[in-house]
Amino acid sequence: MEPNRSTSSDDYAADISSIRQAQVRIEPFAHKTPVLTSETLNSIAGRKLYFKCECFQKGGAFKFRGACNAIYSLDDDQAAKGVVTHSSGNHAAALALAATLRGIPAYIVIPKNAPKCKVENVKRYGGQVIWSEPSMQSREDTANKVLQDTGAVLIHPYNDGRIISGQGTVSLEFLEQASEINALIVPISGGGLISGVALAAKAINPAIRILAAEPMGADDAFQSKINGEITKLSEVNTIADGLRAFLGDLTWPIVRDLVDDVIVVDDKEIIQAMRLCYEILKIAVEPSGAIGLAAVLSDGFQKNPAYSECNHIGIVISGGNVDLGVLWKSLDK
Secondary structure (H helix, E strand, C coil), rough: CCCCCCCCCCCCCHHHHHHHHHHHHHHCCCCCCCCEEEEHHHHCCCCEEEEEHHHHHHHEEEEEEEHHHHHHHHHHHHHHHCEEEECHHHHHHHHHHHHHCCCCCEEEEECCCHHHHHHHHHCCCCCCEEEECCCHHHHHHHHHHHHHHCCCCCCCCCHHHHHHHHHHHHHHHHHHHCCCCEEEEECEEEEEEHHHHHHHHHCCCCCCEEEEEEEHHCCCCHHHHHHHHCCCEEEEECHHHHHHHCCCCCHHHHHHHHCCCCEECHHHHHHHHHHHHHHHHCCCCCCCHHHHHHHHHHHHCCHHHCCCCCCEEEEEECCCCCCHHHHHHHHHC
């Protein structure tokens, strides 16, 4: 399954031009999400924090931006055959929703252990669910069979230039809404979001710091940055179900070159950040969405002099599709 590749002068899968084109393409469909601030959280963090609330995006997560851009990039003949992806989470729901808006079928391969709330979102938005075993091999094999049977177009969750460009629109909005930001903290998993964010932000302000937030139990990006090459883990274990993927060959060069550092936090720190988001910002966010705040409050950030000048920090709250039962249990810990 070959992802869509478009190159810039730096041979990245996307650039500021493709991101601006994506912004125009998705503008009729995607929400311009709000930016929240909190004096209480500023006091706790010792910095001015700005929260880009992609939990209020269609589908409950930033993923709608990339999915919408990818689907509306297809010509009519391609679109008529539908789209297919394999995803356990927000990309699946986002693709189903975007496909429904365009009036085309979406075939969504979902592992049997996917969070119930995210599976229900796929069904709610009109996606056709095809079950697979939890392993990546099973997911890919099942998606390949669907491709062969239907002739549909693969839309990879992150390793696709159209997806990266769509996610980059987060940066365009965020820096317009809060131009004083001098550092961005973004969740990292497969790298689609942070790649798009970094490409756009660095084009607008080359001095801006781009920091990735990653769970300790799924710290492949941290390891990859150290090793200078994509490093896959033998085991992944984190509450942040949206951050369990590994970097792709299209996202890695951007992460390698444009992400300044990776901040690793444990699940307890993520749960505490979820609690703060709920109690102070009054929003329910999934673990993946809370990890940026967890990173800012961590000792690894607070006690590191390298971050002393990061005093206006933009945090991307990537999504709010949390299983409420899991949320309540987490907040009780």
